[in-house]
Amino acid sequence: MATNKVNTLKELIEKCEATSTGTGPSEVIFAKHPEVNIAMDDLVHDLKGKEASNINNSGIRCQLTYLKLNLTEEEILKAVNESIEEWDEGNKDA
Secondary structure, X not given: OOOOXXXXXXXXXXXXXXXXXXXXXXXXXXXXXXXXXXXXHHHHHHXXXXXXXXXXXXXXXXXXXXXXXXXXXHHHHHHHHHHHHHHHHHOOOO
């Protein structure tokens, strides 16, 4: 019985590329094995979570550097100011 198991990262990449273009038989692998996509999703989430944790644990300068690389100044300031407003609203009676 043939297996759909992939043995190398190169093979996985080739199967993904064939699937995305609809040119290869690998659609069967991803159609029959949606857990492959779930496993990759989980890995990405885990790695990004670790990255976020490292950035957050490194302090505000690291956070700002990361944010500046990924967001506009407007987006950063909007999020910060909304957070300040929410905190002020929740603590105005304190």
